[in-house]
Amino acid sequence: MLTHPTIDQLVKLGLAGMARAFTELQDNQSATALGHAEWLALLLDREATERSNRQLTARLRHARLRQRATIEDIDWRSPRGLDRTLMQRLIAGDWIDVPHNLIIEGPTGVGKSWLACALGNKACRDNRSVLYQRLPKLFAELALARGDGRHRKLMKRLGKVRLLILDDWGLEAFASEQRRDLLEIVEERYGRGSLLITSQIPVDRWHDIIGEPTIADAILDRIVHNAHHLKLKGDSLRRKLATPQPAA
Incomplete structure (x- = not known):
């Protein structure tokens, strides 16, 4: 019942990673066994990961490296x-x-x-x-x-x-x-x-x-x-x- 309002609020707050994770957990039957703290930890971890990936993409774009080397x-x-x-x-x-x-x-x-x-x-x-x-x-x-x-x-x-x-x-x-x-x-x-x-x-x-x-x-x-x-x-x-x- 609170799914859509919650997702909308997360997106408005700039927490798109948490919004996506929330949707996936809602659709995952095994997630019903998780406690509130576990849900929150998973949401926060997803948000942190997506922010880190966006920042890395921005740094690589700014770097303008000549070759795709690692x-x-x-x-x-x-x-x-x-x-x-x-x-x-x-x-x-x-x-x-x-x-x-x-x-x-x-x-x-x-x-x-x-x-x-x-x-x-x-x-x-x-x-x-x-x-x-x-x-x-x-x-x-x-x-x-x-x-x-x-x-x-x-x-x-x-x-x-x-x-x-x-x-x-x-x-x-x-x-x-x-x-x-x-x-x-x-x-x-x-x-x-x-x-x-x-x-x-x-x-x-x-x-x-x-x-x-x-x-x-x-x-x-x-x-x-x-x-x-x-x-x-x-x-x-x-x-x-x-x-x-x-x-x-």
């Missing part, structure tokens, strides 16, 4: 120099809370971007905010934003997230405005949020790629000294996947 799918068998002990620490995510940075270095095709997205996915699942950006595209967006008045807003967005992923670092030398933007990003995030950087270029060559020595010193001082370093090696996984396999 840590459960990491291929430990490929000979690319994955340090399993370090990876387990990185997967736990405490380095994001400190905050520290992470540099994933290695030749093209060894899975740098994929691992970055997998760690970003795990951070989202652990209730941490994440944003993925390819650095060349980010520099282009910042240049446009400077012209149409969105620059400050975009820089603020880059500074707020707990983990900012900068993919494809150093594909070409940085221009003057790019150096200044990068310095502002790392300065804003220093001590407040973590950076995850992927690069084909060894760290000892970053200074030359950044350019202006004084700015390069300032940028690298805020990135490298508190960074975990994951060096990958081996042949391109893309090439392996694209190579036809011999018939059995």
Whole structure:
């Protein structure tokens, strides 16, 4: 008798998960044996689960991860120099809370971007905010934003997230405005949020790629000294996947 008014009230209060659970329990004959406290516990658990799932969906949407990668799918068998002990620490995510940075270095095709997205996915699942950006595209967006008045807003967005992923670092030398933007990003995030950087270029060559020595010193001082370093090696996984396999 109270089914519909109760459901309507739950929905009005924004408790859609509880409303759905209430309907399912009403239709479940075995639920008649449950006491009031058990009913309430089941309703609350359903509401909490649905809210958590909605929040995760929102975090993943905001993160804009380039690849649908998860840590459960990491291929430990490929000979690319994955340090399993370090990876387990990185997967736990405490380095994001400190905050520290992470540099994933290695030749093209060894899975740098994929691992970055997998760690970003795990951070989202652990209730941490994440944003993925390819650095060349980010520099282009910042240049446009400077012209149409969105620059400050975009820089603020880059500074707020707990983990900012900068993919494809150093594909070409940085221009003057790019150096200044990068310095502002790392300065804003220093001590407040973590950076995850992927690069084909060894760290000892970053200074030359950044350019202006004084700015390069300032940028690298805020990135490298508190960074975990994951060096990958081996042949391109893309090439392996694209190579036809011999018939059995």
